[in-house]
Amino acid sequence: MSRDWHAWHEEYADPASSRSRRLDVVRTQLRALLSEAAGPVRLVSMCSGDGRDTLPVLAETGADIDAVLIELDAELAETARRAAHELGLDGVDVRTADAGTTDSYRGAVPADVVMACGVFGNITDDDIAVTVARLPSLMPPGGHVIWTRGNRVPLDPTGFDGDPSDYVRGLLHVVGFEEVAFVRPDDAGFRVGVHRWPGPAAAFEDGVRMFSFV
Ligand SMILES: C[S@@+](CC[C@H](N)C(=O)[O-])C[C@H]1O[C@@H](n2cnc3c(N)ncnc32)[C@H](O)[C@@H]1O
Numbered sequence: 627m628s629r630d631w632h633a634w635h636e637e638y639a640d641p642a643s644s645r646s647r648r649l650d651v652v653r654t655q656l657r658a659l660l661s662e663a664a665g666p667v668r669l670v671s672m673c674s675g676d677g678r679d680t681l682p683v684l685a686e687t688g689a690d691i692d693a694v695l696i697e698l699d700a701e702l703a704e705t706a707r708r709a710a711h712e713l714g715l716d717g718v719d720v721r722t723a724d725a726g727t728t729d730s731y732r733g734a735v736p737a738d739v740v741m742a743c744g745v746f747g748n749i750t751d752d753d754i755a756v757t758v759a760r761l762p763s764l765m766p767p768g769g770h771v772i773w774t775r776g777n778r779v780p781l782d783p784t785g786f787d788g789d790p791s792d793y794v795r796g797l798l799h800v801v802g803f804e805e806v807a808f809v810r811p812d813d814a815g816f817r818v819g820v821h822r823w824p825g826p827a828a829a830f831e832d833g834v835r836m837f838s839f840v
Pocket of ligand 1: 631672673674675676678696698725726838
């Protein structure tokens with residue numbers, strides 16, 4: 627594991643932190659997508675951590691949702707499992723697995739909502755490109771990805787000259803995604819994007835390495 631992700635989650639304890647503010651934005655965007663859903667929703671969260679950006683929103687909307695959270699760290703995955711249970715979310719499956727390989731998504735996709743939060747700041751630009759190009763195979767036409775990217779994160783692996791969220795947006799645009807929302811606060815380094823895949827349907831493929839954390 628590349629960093630102490632337990633310590634990373636502790637910043638959420640401060641409601642004024644950039645991380646907590648980012649959390650609010652992610653939840654707001656997820657809430658908005660779920661409120662527009664006409665029927666059952668399938669959701670996948672890659673590198674889901676303890677699931678706090680997703681699980682409370684699923685519980686509060688009461689929507690008919692099957693969710694798969696994929697998290698490599700066994701303790702964080704167990705925390706997410708426990709939270710889902712406590713919130714009465716029967717349709718949540720937390721997989722202790724590597725979200726960097728498509729193998730871990732078998733049976734969970736196509737997902738109407740793909741969460742990619744806290745991922746792109748920890749992988750190389752090349753891996754971001756591979757992952758973005760693979761996203762259409764993880765969702766149906768009309769599906770959405772909610773993603774985050776920090777600006778000026780510690781030990782940033784990017785070689786991009788500028789705000790790295792613009793690198794991600796550029797890739798999404800080239801692949802054919804439509805931007806639904808993009809939040810870039812003036813006074814904080816986090817960025818949150820929501821992009822819609824208009825289609826066509828792309829076949830899911832097993833055994834593809836999308837990314838590894840640096
Ligand atoms: C920056 S945190 C983001 C957590 C959560 N998505 C959030 O935004 O609150 C990154 C998470 O990715 C997990 N992680 C790292 N490499 C992973 C991999 N290959 N597959 C799945 N999870 C991974 C870490 O354990 C950590 O919980």
